[in-house]
Amino acid sequence: xxxxxxxxxxxxxxxxxxxxxxxxxxxxxxxxxxxxxxxxxxxxxxxxxxxxxxxxxxxxxxxxxxxxxxxxxxxxxxxxxxxxxxxxxxxxxxxxxxxxxxxxxxxxxxxxxxxxxxxxxxxxxxxxxxxxxxxxxxxxxxxxxxxxxxxxxxxxxxxxxxxxxxxxxxxxxxxxxxxxxxxxxxxxxxxxxxxxxxxxxxxxxxxxxxxxxxxxxxxxxxxxxxxxxxxxxxxxxxxxxxxxxxxxxxxxxxxxxxxxxxxxxxxxxxxxxxxxxxxx
Amino acid sequence: xxxxxxxxxxxxxxxxxxxxxxxxxxxxxxxxxxxxxxxxxxxxxxxxxxxxxxxxxxxxxxxxxxxxxxxxxxxxxxxxxxxxxxxxxxxxxxxxxxxxxxxxxxxxxxxxxxxxxxxxxxxxxxxxxxxxxxxxxxxxxxxxxxxxxxxxxxxxxxxxxxxxxxxxxxxxxxxxxxxxxxxxxxxxxxxxxxxxxxxxxxxxxxxxxxxxxxxxxxxxxxxxxxxxxxxxxxxxxxxxxxxxxxxxxxxxxxxxxxxxxxxxxxxxxxxxxxxxxxxxxxxxxxxxxxxxxxxxxxxxxxxxxxxxxxxxxxxxxxxxxxxxxxxxxxxxxxxxxxxxxxxxxxxxxxxxxxxxxxxxxxxxxxxxxxxxxxxxxxxxxxxxxxxxxxxxxxxxxxxxxxxxxxxxxxxxxxxxxxxxxxxxxxxxxxxxxxxxxxxxxxxxxxxxxxxxxxxxxxxxxxxxxxxxxxxxxxxxxxxxxxxxxxxxxxxxxxxxxxxxxxxxxxxxxxxxxxxxxxxxxxxxxxxxxxxxxxxxxxxxxxxxxxxxxxxxxxxxxxxxxxxxxxxxxxxxxxxxxxxxxxxxxxxxxxxxxxxxxxxxxxxxxxxxxxxxxxxxxxxxxxxxxxxxxxxxxxxxxxxxxxxxxxxxxxxxxxxxxxxxxxxxxxxxxxxxxxxxxxxxxxxxxxxxxxxxxx
Numbered sequence: 001x002x003x004x005x006x007x008x009x010x011x012x013x014x015x016x017x018x019x020x021x022x023x024x025x026x027x028x029x030x031x032x033x034x035x036x037x038x039x040x041x042x043x044x045x046x047x048x049x050x051x052x053x054x055x056x057x058x059x060x061x062x063x064x065x066x067x068x069x070x071x072x073x074x075x076x077x078x079x080x081x082x083x084x085x086x087x088x089x090x091x092x093x094x095x096x097x098x099x100x101x102x103x104x105x106x107x108x109x110x111x112x113x114x115x116x117x118x119x120x121x122x123x124x125x126x127x128x129x130x131x132x133x134x135x136x137x138x139x140x141x142x143x144x145x146x147x148x149x150x151x152x153x154x155x156x157x158x159x160x161x162x163x164x165x166x167x168x169x170x171x172x173x174x175x176x177x178x179x180x181x182x183x184x185x186x187x188x189x190x191x192x193x194x195x196x197x198x199x200x201x202x203x204x205x206x207x208x209x210x211x212x213x214x215x216x217x218x219x220x221x222x223x224x225x226x227x228x229x230x231x232x233x234x235x236x237x238x239x240x241x242x243x244x245x246x247x248x249x250x251x252x253x254x255x256x257x258x259x260x261x262x263x264x265x266x267x268x269x270x271x272x273x274x275x276x277x278x279x280x
Numbered sequence: 281x282x283x284x285x286x287x288x289x290x291x292x293x294x295x296x297x298x299x300x301x302x303x304x305x306x307x308x309x310x311x312x313x314x315x316x317x318x319x320x321x322x323x324x325x326x327x328x329x330x331x332x333x334x335x336x337x338x339x340x341x342x343x344x345x346x347x348x349x350x351x352x353x354x355x356x357x358x359x360x361x362x363x364x365x366x367x368x369x370x371x372x373x374x375x376x377x378x379x380x381x382x383x384x385x386x387x388x389x390x391x392x393x394x395x396x397x398x399x400x401x402x403x404x405x406x407x408x409x410x411x412x413x414x415x416x417x418x419x420x421x422x423x424x425x426x427x428x429x430x431x432x433x434x435x436x437x438x439x440x441x442x443x444x445x446x447x448x449x450x451x452x453x454x455x456x457x458x459x460x461x462x463x464x465x466x467x468x469x470x471x472x473x474x475x476x477x478x479x480x481x482x483x484x485x486x487x488x489x490x491x492x493x494x495x496x497x498x499x500x501x502x503x504x505x506x507x508x509x510x511x512x513x514x515x516x517x518x519x520x521x522x523x524x525x526x527x528x529x530x531x532x533x534x535x536x537x538x539x540x541x542x543x544x545x546x547x548x549x550x551x552x553x554x555x556x557x558x559x560x561x562x563x564x565x566x567x568x569x570x571x572x573x574x575x576x577x578x579x580x581x582x583x584x585x586x587x588x589x590x591x592x593x594x595x596x597x598x599x600x601x602x603x604x605x606x607x608x609x610x611x612x613x614x615x616x617x618x619x620x621x622x623x624x625x626x627x628x629x630x631x632x633x634x635x636x637x638x639x640x641x642x643x644x645x646x647x648x649x650x651x652x653x654x655x656x657x658x659x660x661x662x663x664x665x666x667x668x669x670x671x672x673x674x675x676x677x678x679x680x681x682x683x684x685x686x687x688x689x690x691x692x693x694x695x696x697x698x699x700x701x702x703x704x705x706x707x708x709x710x711x712x713x714x715x716x717x718x719x720x721x722x723x724x725x726x727x728x729x730x731x732x733x734x735x736x737x738x739x740x741x742x743x744x745x746x747x748x749x750x751x752x753x754x755x756x757x758x759x760x761x762x763x764x765x766x767x768x769x770x771x772x773x774x775x776x777x778x779x780x781x782x783x784x785x786x787x788x789x790x791x792x793x794x795x796x797x798x799x800x801x802x803x804x805x806x807x808x809x810x811x812x813x814x815x816x817x818x819x820x821x822x823x824x825x826x827x828x829x830x831x832x833x834x835x836x837x838x839x840x841x842x843x844x845x846x847x848x849x850x851x852x853x854x855x856x857x858x859x860x861x862x863x864x865x866x867x868x869x870x871x872x873x874x875x876x877x878x879x880x881x882x883x884x885x886x887x888x889x890x891x892x893x894x895x896x897x898x899x900x901x902x903x904x905x906x907x908x909x910x911x912x913x914x915x916x917x918x919x920x921x922x923x924x925x926x927x928x929x930x931x932x933x934x935x936x937x938x939x940x941x942x943x944x945x946x947x948x949x950x951x952x953x954x955x956x957x958x959x960x961x962x963x964x965x966x967x968x969x970x971x972x973x974x
Contacts (some may be wrong), residue, residue: 011422052420072420097420159342176421183414184432188341190415203421210415220420 002031003059005052005072014051014072014220021228022079038277047236049227053077060084060092067236070094071227072220074176076125078241094241095230098176099203099216101129101136103247103273107216108201109140110272111263112171119169119198121162122145133173145169149180157187159192166196173201186210199259208250213259218244221250249273286483294950295469302464307837310457314450321360321404321446322396325439329408330394332437336366340374340435345536348375355439356628362403362442366410368435381405381440391436403440410435432940458858482506498525539679549623551601552608561620564682567634578673579641580709581631582689583611583648586667586701587849588627589778590680591657593816594853599659603666610655611648630689638674638706639790645670645704653702662852667702668733669693669973673709675701698772722776729760730785736761737793739965741957742811742930745944751807752970755845756790756962774815783815790814791828794842797966799835806970809842811873811930818849820857832868839870843894851886862890873930878918887925895922896930899946903933905942912946917949 001020003025004011019029031043049069056070060081067090070078076097082092099107108118118137122130127148134144147165149158158180166172172193174181181189181203190211193200202212226245249266257262264272284292304709332355339348348366355364356378363378371388382405393752394408411431430700487500493498501521503513547559555563567578585607604627611629612621620632631648633641652668671692673685690711696705729735735758742753760768770786777783801808818824832839844865851858851874862872873894876899877883886892901918903912922929931943934953943951957969 074421147628178421181421186415187413188338191338192342206415 002029003048003050003055004033004193005050005054007033009071010052010220011051016047017111017221017224018228021225022231025232029230037056039170046154047231049231053081056081065090067091067153067238068093069227069231069238072097074098074178075241076176076178091236091238093230093238095226096241096243097203097218097223098234098243099218100243101133102139104133104173104216105136105140106140106273106276107174107214107249107269108137108142108171110260110269110276111201111214112199115170116141117143117145117169119172120144120175121158121172121177121180122146122166123177124147124148125179126175126177129175135164137217151226159188162189162192163196166193166198171199171201174207176203181207194258197259199255199261205250211255212252213261214249214251214254214263216247216249218247222246224247285480287476287480291472292478294472294475295465298468298472299465302461302468303356306461306464311408312455312459313453317446317449317453317602321441321443322406323629324360325396325404325406325441326394328358328361328439329406329437332366332439334409334413336375336411336435336437338368340368341408341412343374345374349377351375352377355941357673358588359612360441360445361439363438363440364433365438365440369433371436371637371765374435378440382438387436387438390433392433394645397438399402400610401443401600403443405438405440406696407436407438410437411434435961462620468876480840482510482514486510486513489517489521493521493524498528499793508863520627552605552623554608554629555620555622557622557624557630560620560632561682561686562622562625563622563632564685567632568679568682568685571675576635577637577676578632578634579636579638579644579672579723580685580689581633581645581648582671582686582693583631583640583652584669584675584693584697585627585629585652586669586697587664588666590816590849591659591666593692594849595659595662599657602659606657608651610651614648614651615644620659628693633690638672641672641674645672645706649704650703658675664849669696669701670704671696672704672706672897674706675709679709686836694772697775698766698769700769701771707968721779723782725760725762726773726777726780726786730782730789734761735759735789735938736767736787737790737962738959739969740959741965741969742950742952743940745951746947746949751809752801752973753811754962754965754969755811755813756794756899757813757959758786758790758871770813778815778817781817784821787812787818787824791824791831791842792968793962795835795837797962797970798837798841800966801841802837802968804971806973807841808970809841809843811845813845813875816854817831818845819846819861820849820854821917825861828865828870829868839868839885841866843871843873845873845875845894845896848877848883848886848898851890855889859889862892866891877929878914883918884921887921887927890915892927893932894928894950896932896952899933902931902939902943905939915948916946923947 002015004015015029015031022029031144044064045066047069048059048066049071050059051072056068056073056078059068060162069082071094072094073094073096075094075098078094078096108115120130120133126148130144130146137144144167146164147161149161153193162172168233172189186207187210190200194211199213200207202208202210202215204215204217208215215235223244230239247270249270251263251266251269253263332351336348338344339351342365351374352364352366355361361378363380363382365373365377365380365382365387367373373387381400381403382398386405389397389407391407391409392398394404396404397407400406410433412434415430482502482505484692489500489502498521501518502514504511504518506514511689513903516629547555549556564580567575571577585603588603590601591603603622608621608623608629611631615621615631616633619636621628622632624630631644633644636644649668652666655666657666658840671689671694673688673692675685678726679685688707692705692707695707696703699705727732738757738759740755740757742755744753758770758773760773771935774783774786777786790812794812797808797810814824828839828842844857844861865872865929871893872890873896874883874886874890874892875896876898878898887895895918897915901911901915905915919929928949929947930950930952931939931948932942932952933953934955936955939953940951940955
């Protein structure tokens with residue numbers, strides 16, 4: 001059973017990709033859209049795969065004992081939902097969208113070689129991640145400058161923090177944080193960074209389109225494949241939640257040009273990253 | 281409209297529609313221009329806030345007051361922008377530039393879309409919300425944050441525009457529009473005036489020409505320069521004018537001729553070509569003025585033809601006219617060049633003798649009188665003796681006006697006429713205003729004389745020269761006796777009376793007197809013979825005979841004692857009437873006598889036709905009796921002839937005893953005159969001479 005948060009777009013892509021990956025196995029996919037979730041005909045499903053935050057919210061709230069695989073959601077959202085009280089605790093695991101800090105560090109090194117102080121804006125929700133990043137960055141010969149922003153949804157506090165941060169760092173690394181990187185804030189953040197002539201490294205292709213220099217991300221199709229692999233290999237015996245195995249790179253050459261940066265193309269960076277990993 | 285001239289109508293027709301169109305067009309374009317300007321301002325305002333809002337977004341978000349100030353200032357730099365205000369989400373002004381007119385609460389309001397928010401006469405304000413722009417993010421990372429439905433409004437921008445510039449521009453537009461209208465109208469007016477003049481001028485020329493023509497300027501022409509109908513009109517007018525002028529000129533010359541003729545006629549007598557009375561009086565005035573100014577004295581002759589009326593009555597007016605012409609020529613031939621001969625009317629002439637003394641004037645008058653007396657007028661087979669009674673008036677400095685001259689000359693002439701015609705009388709011109717008027721009014725004088733018994737019947741007794749006779753023979757005559765006037769003799773009276781058809785009345789008076797005398801004589805067994813002179817009017821009228829017959833019958837008398845006398849020339853010219861009259865009178869027992877016998881050559885033929893019982897010898901026969909042998913011979917011949925026919929002859933005007941003897945010797949039967957007996961009132965004579973005789 002597949003529950004999609006919304007119809008079309010990335011969800012459709014995921015659904016299609018999952019069906020393709022599971023074809024030939026004894027798993028069949030029965031997709032349903034979020035509003036219709038209560039009415040599911042036939043025998044109860046063996047496994048529920050939620051796509052997106054909303055899907056998980058509903059499935060979790062429903063309280064079915066069916067094991068759940070949450071996909072296409074940030075780690076923070078997953079944690080927020082799962083920690084909420086529930087009758088009975090079914091088996092649940094997740095495949096997050098968040099890239100592991102180590103991969104980020106490798107990516108940054110390849111993308112912006114020699115640019116050491118990386119800046120990160122942290123909110124109260126994400127400040128606990130700073131140590132992980134700092135550690136990962138150190139391995140990659142990077143330093144981390146971070147700035148915390150209280151009430152970060154307000155630009156009055158966010159932008160001064162950003163300004164302060166950018167003064168110290170060579171670029172801004174954005175991580176999924178719904179309190180900071182909102183659709184209303186992104187432009188201001190991007191403009192501020194641009195004022196400082198500092199690139200922004202985002203976490204999704206949309207971020208790149210909006211004006212970030214580059215993003216390390218995983219496509220829904222990749223996640224779907226990873227999900228399929230996981231189901232096929234483990235069945236209903238769910239492994240713990242994990243990050244994405246595969247990744248993609250998005251680069252905005254216009255921004256690179258505007259900032260006067262000479263950036264290698266996506267495939268070159270990807271190759272270099274894989275080499276770096278293997279080297280490790 | 282109907283009272284306008286052609287020019288005004290043309291102007292009206294040309295100017296009014298174009299003026300209306302021009303005004304409408306300019307008004308429309310000005311209005312739309314003004315609207316466009318206003319629309320432009322609004323569009324500009326909208327655009328300005330629309331652009332200002334997004335670029336202020338980041339400044340508001342980032343709290344970059346300086347950059348917002350810069351934006352506001354840059355906005356104010358725009359033409360027409362009065363003020364630019366940027367407020368934040370809470371309505372607090374964070375950047376402002378220029379002079380702000382919007383109130384604080386207006387700045388705090390929430391505006392959802394760009395637009396105009398306020399407008400006054402001086403300014404207009406626009407506002408736009410500054411919306412937080414959103415960027416596409418990955419839905420996957422949205423987490424549990426709700427998707428933003430509408431963009432958050434994080435502030436507002438306000439821009440105030442000064443309308444002064446708009447008003448200025450609008451005013452300029454209006455002024456330009458008005459100027460265009462004005463200039464256009466002026467051009468149009470000039471054009472219209474030119475057109476109207478061009479059209480109206482030929483018509484006005486025609487109008488002036490018509491005025492000129494009607495005010496008598498016949499040589500008025502219009503220049504035939506127009507084409508079309510106007511040209512035809514102009515040519516037509518000119519042709520008409522030429523024709524009129526020609527006609528006028530020919531008329532004028534005819535009128536002048538006629539006027540000259542009239543003027544001549546007004547001053548001259550048509551018949552004789554002599555000056556007429558008016559002109560003569562005019563000359564008299566001038567001459568009198570000359571005398572009064574110290575010039576030479578002059579004399580005036582009034583001349584009345586004798587026996588003219590007989591010619592006129594006998595032979596018709598043609599003969600009379602001819603006589604007048606001949607007499608005019610006759611007199612003219614005898615006068616000096618300076619002398620003026622005029623015909624005053626009828627048979628009256630007048631002669632002015634300038635620089636002529638009274639004796640000399642008398643001489644001239646006598647000369648002319650003789651000339652007239654000697655003249656014989658011959659008409660067909662008839663011969664007339666003409667005479668002239670002439671009055672002379674010498675004009676001295678004492679004369680005050682010409683009326684005195686005329687009156688004097690007239691009076692003198694009358695005196696000449698009354699005292700027997702064919703003679704000259706003189707009267708000094710003095711101030712005597714009544715005279716002329718009274719003496720000239722014959723008609724009323726005679727009428728009143730008859731009515732008031734002022735006509736005095738006189739007796740002219742006759743004396744038998746050859747043998748004594750018991751019967752009394754008397755001739756009746758009459759005299760007009762008026763108080764303060766000289767008496768008028770019967771001849772003059774009859775002359776005048778004949779003109780007014782009163783002669784018969786006088787004759788009847790004479791007949792009455794004679795019949796009454798006969799009746800009285802018969803009662804006293806006396807024999808009385810009355811010679812009654814009759815006028816020509818009585819001779820020609822049958823009434824006279826009837827009246828006579830009635831009168832005789834009423835008195836129971838025969839006509840034996842009556843003898844009617846008429847003049848020889850009456851007989852000459854009224855021969856048949858005279859013969860008829862004689863016949864009928866004789867039937868009544870009356871007798872016929874001829875007056876003035878022997879004066880004309882035809883006298884003798886009348887003896888046979890009328891068979892008169894008496895003839896009165898012409899004075900021309902008896903006047904020069906004695907001294908002139910030829911006259912005496914003629915008298916004797918007449919006497920012999922009459923005696924042979926047993927006609928009694930009478931000599932009149934015998935004033936001395938010697939003449940009586942001569943006449944007696946010649947065998948004349950009767951004599952009459954002062955030597956026989958003076959004339960006396962008939963009644964007196966009848967009582968004295970007849971009734972008391974034995």
